[in-house]
Amino acid sequence: MSNSGMTLYLADLDTTCRFLRLPQIFSTCMSFSLVADMGIHRGYIGNWFMCIWCFCCAMTLIILTVELRRLPPEFPFFWCLSNTYACYSALLCLSASVIYSITYIHFLPYGPYRDQAIAATAFSCIASVFYAMEVVKMWERCKIYKTTCYVLTMPGLLKVLETFMAGIIFSFIINTTLYLHQPALEWCVAVYSICFIPAALAILLNLGEWEYRLPGPFPLFQLVLTLLSVLLYISALVLWLLYQFNEEFGGHPQRSSDEHCRDELTYDMCTWDQRLAVAVLTAINLLAYVAELVYWARQVSVETKALPRVS
Template sequence: MVTLDFRTLTVPVGIVRILELILTCISFSLVASVGNSTDSFWTWCMFTWCFCFCVTFLILFLELFSLSSKLPISWEDFTAAFAMLATLMVLAASIIYPKFYTCSSCSKQIGATVTSCLAFILYAVEVGLTRAKPGELSGFLSTVPGLLKVLEAFVACIIFICLDSHKYSSYPGLQWCVAVYSISFIFALLVIIFTICRLLSLFPAPFDKVLTACNVLAVLMYLTAVVIWPLYSFKNNPRPSSCKAGFLCPWDNLVVISFMTAFNLCAYIADTIYSCRLVFFVSRT
């Protein structure tokens, strides 16, 4: 039987989600009113605001009608993972859109940027509200290692978007880097899917030990990628003179990949430290 639970709209996380709905709706409405564009960055920003609006609305709807508990998934893990993903996506949109589409006299574009930045702050607040507190029983994805898994998968997606197959297909070193990104991404994605779908019991070994071993392996692989990628990408390959300042050109994607590789290495190191702490210290005590 379906029952209305209005308390879900009045608790702090419910109020935050309602504000997220309003701000993401305002953002894509303002941008849509300016006009359409076939540019990939414009499409990404619009997709981000629409996607976050739709999923946030779905979460509020399911909780309001008490349907979330009837789903065959871990609801806490799903909402925590989405809050982290939305935070990262809206942050990227809040940086990309003003960089390429906002000017000093563009009032609607400026308004969309402001509301997008506010939405990012609210999603970050939601991450804080849904994150598991010390000593609290909760789903894996609401813990720090779980949130780091979402971050690692998102950064890998940015790397994949910037990759150009023509650039790395003839260099074994760059092919190894792509293999590093792919293997690490696949495992992070599997962890997220298995956690949300409550399938962790299918792992052939204790999950915490499997997670720690894979994190250590990912750190070692990313250590090689953080050296090999810039070495092969920028050797005898200065920034072309045709790349104008303030405009993104294909060469700049190499810089983005280098930065994101180093960033993901730091994320995997932090993830490994947390995992080792859970396995070798917390579990023993």
């Protein structure tokens, strides 16, 4: 990392704070306030996403305070941490907007509570846009000032997406009735955990610039782990689809066949909805791992070709 580039980056940080941090705080605060004002009508889903918006608002305020007090130079990797937070916040607010509108607003009757829920979703979308703008701005500044940050690279962004999707999957499989006492589905849960740990460690290693302390080349190390993750996720996706949606394996192919699902608002996603959500998220994460596998395969290929040939 270039020290001069870091100095210029920090000098140019105030503008980003003024034009991005404040709208982020305002949007997440509005989403939180609108849902909180609904009282008992916000339901379980509303409580969950209200906590997400509150967390994003509080953390953004803390980061803004630290930046305005000119403290980042005292913490060398602070800017990488703030960039990582922006990536996750963009995904959090976007997922909150989508899931909240699909699982909750759709069932609300027309009236003031529905209007508040729609407004909260709109502000959450706005917040995700501003967080995404911050990621793009920081990526541009990295190129201009010749600095580097792992989460602003292609493998870094894919790792953020993989860990985020795994976190959402974990939030759904808290409901142990989805897989308990079914070895094939318990294997799927084990896959999500096994693949999450090295992905999270890769982010931490790169943020701390410890990847070069590994015994072998980092690209080759990542290639092997990513290939293993792809194979594990393929097995998890196939088994999850078979045992959750195929009648021959005890699954429920249609929502109406699941006795736990009802048409009226229940303040929670029914078990069939959770099964479907996990299947979709597993497929998305598999695509992310495949994309990362292609990236690392190309990197290893390029490094291999660059090695001197022994005559």
